[in-house]
Amino acid sequence: MNKIQIPDDLINLLINSERVVVLTGAGVSAESGIKTFRDPDGLWAKFNPAELASMNGFMKNPELVWDWYQHRREIINKSEPNPGHLAIAQMHQLFSKFALITQNVDRLHHRAGSDNVIELHGNIIENYCVDCHTYYDEQIGENDLSLPKCKKCYGKIRPAVVWFGEMLPEAALIKADELSRNSQVFFSVGTSSEVYPAANLPLLAKENGAVVIEVNPNETAISRYMDYRFRMPSGEILPVIIERIKERKGLI
Ligand code: BJW
């Protein structure tokens, strides 16, 4: 018997809900060995976001930015989905209208078996040309440290992530907005809720009647609005929640 207590009213709510939405951030991948951004040992403690995660920074020093992304790709390629990703992947089967929205670019949710993942900040696998916007789906070689050029126009190639000051992919944002408004239960997992517009989604869900749950070892910008707060790593608490639901549904 696992010692972690999940309130009965929450399990009751979950087994009677269809429209369950999970929003994830970097914290869900922390247990896979991928650094978050704003924790004390996070990426922004060591690297400057204006230099490395903005179009201005890229145009000033494209090689530096490219090398940083190649280094992160190497770490991501060596990492594996953790129990948090795997628990979320099981939610697709447990709720008939489940949706997963992520700010993460690492594709670990895909590798854990989640499909239809709504990626708000793009992904780190693909690249595109800054001039003609041709996409390069294939991963450009990890050891290719020099900045690659577009085969069509010889423009600079950048990672297909969303940097500060850039619009989020329109279709993903519209879908995320609609799913959040219509959700019955909304989980905010492993995000500091500092970056907009993603940070607004849990609040949008709450305003429209959803029960909102935060999974995060630390207090965040939106903690005070949450109906339930689990101050634990996602890889520890999410599998327990899934187990309780399965028990109640007679699946185990
Ligand atoms: C665990 C755990 C464990 C640890 N288990 N949990 C003023 C007001 C409002 C908005 C703005 C403003 N000024 C500027 C803006 C807009 C800006 C913004 O929000 N800035 C804020 C910082 C203020 N937003 C944008 O620019 C966005 N675009 C946009 O708004 O377009 C319209 C517009 C244009 C121009 C002007 C104004 C509007 C684009 C945002 C793009 C974000 N890009 C990045 C980089 C992606 C590429 C890459 O990876 O390199 O996305 S930044 C980075 O932050 C990354 C993340 O997706 C994002 C969110 O971070 P996340 O996931 O929350 O990570 P952390 O590190 O912050 O938190 C981790 C959490 O996990 C912590 O809480 C831990 O406790 C927890 N944790 N271990 C569970 N085991």
Ligand code: ZN
């Ligand atoms: Zn091009």
